Amino acid sequence: MTLSQLEAGLKRRAMAAFALEEGAMAGFHLAAPPPHIDADVSIAWPIAAAKLLRKPPLKIAEELAAALSADFEAKPVPPGFVNLKFRDAFLFEALKELEKPDCFAQPPFKGEKINLEFVSANPTGPMHLASGRGATLGDSLARIFRALGAEVATEFYVNNVGNQVELLGRSLKARCEGVEPPENGYQGAYLKDMVAVLPKEAAGWTGAQFGQYAIAEMLKLHKADMKAFGVEFDRWFLESELHDDGAPARTLAALKERGMTYEKEGAVWLGTSSMMDSDDDKDRVLVKSDGSNTYFLNDIAYHLNKFDRGFTTVIDIWGADHHGHVSRMEAAVAALGREKLNFKVLIHQQVALLRGAELIKMSKRAGDFIPLKELLDEVGADACRFFFAARGPHTHLTFDVDLAKKHSNDNPVFYVQYVHARICSIFSNAAEKGIDPAAGFDAAGIAVNADERALMLKLLWLERTLLDCARDYSPHQLTTYLMELAASFHSFYDKCKVLDPEHKDVSAFRLFLLAHVKAVIARGLGLLGVSAPERM
């Protein structure tokens, strides 16, 4: 039984005891009690239900505790909590439930087909360190949604057509000819590096050919960077695919047909503000007066494409510098007649960079930025990913590059990984101590101590943690959880000898317990894209 199943069961019994309908149970949740309370889980619902039931909270708590006392040690506590303690047998059964690979699959995630698009950095320069934040957020969320039973397709949208490609081509051509790039072009040193490895026939290329070449090379680098970061996209969607398919024209026609557009001053507009109920503050141009498509129209076509592929939910992850685009995109999705509820834009705040005492302005055109690869090489992917994952998406993050490199050994990720390494070590030592990890034990004869109990309980909270992550669209609670689990383990390890030939039953029980700790640590780290080393 998982904690959610337990909660659902307790809720049903409360409904029966007080003759209530589902709608009246909104505040019914299991919570972890604060440290000074001697209980396994706590229910605060009686306080919230006092008004509805017209009874004092403590009275309700007493009645609820009585209704549950057949299976739990249930104690009503002022002002109206019910604190539960589990029987050991319950904990053993719950741990076994965790062994099933799909033990967390549940509604509403089960059956969902989610398209998750993130990073989508312009391929006009090497990938910036800041892309690590979006990559961490997107990839971790994808893994968490999958663990909860959803089908998730991850996607990176590549802007491989348009003005910036021309500009990149002209910049590379200039470098090739030994002159400075155009004034508003790309000044970064990476173009000089690219010149060094250009094929011979490049001498006769046009600017457009240089552009196509540069984009293709950058795309290779981006793929390599993402892979080194532990992120593998299911699909790299090229904007040119849309154009080859005539999607923007079809999208425009669909919007016109639905009566959502009008012409003004030689341009075609989408009435995101004037023609519909939306948060957008003005209408947006789809086709410029010179006849060319805006980026917005192409982007709408891309989103229509995603919906047409049969996803039940389409999620975009954008940096805060794009927050102003959210309402117009939501409006466009609605204008196409697509269910707005199935489209979600997640915004994460930007990453500011500090090197020494200097705040660095990021600009690919000026070429002054820190490549993601540089940090990966110096700090390592595990520490990078844990660092980014540990912060909620709304936090304003200032990344101190020097500090990150200097302190990489202090990164909490090692504290968590160390748990895995220590347990692996115990298992590899078991044989020489004459203890068989596979040997069973008599659960009834085990007196579970406080440290063991704390560990078992903590393991059960992984499920709730993942649900919280999904609810808040952030993996940061998982890092907190892993830190807490690691602390429980290290404390246990210090006090409790696992391999003890004199007490084989206790050894077998502790190995059983640690096998689950190891599995949860490995699984949790895996959901963050972080490795679980067997030795450190």
Add this chain to the structure above:
RNA sequence: GUCCCCAUAGCUCAACGGAUAGAGCUCCUGCCUUCUAAGCAGGCAAUCCAGGUUCGAUUCCUGGUGGGGACACCA
């Protein structure tokens, strides 16, 4: 000017509206003859201001203050 985000310990971050606000880093005190000291045990130290809603507010609402970002027929 309008909109979005943020404000918790010296620093970086946690805390479904619940009980005595938790961690990591830093600093201080102890602990390796026993499964890995990248560890354990302990100490110092915090909710920006003013109202409001609530049985209960770090959390929700309003107004300040301070900071980051966005407001194109660019992509």
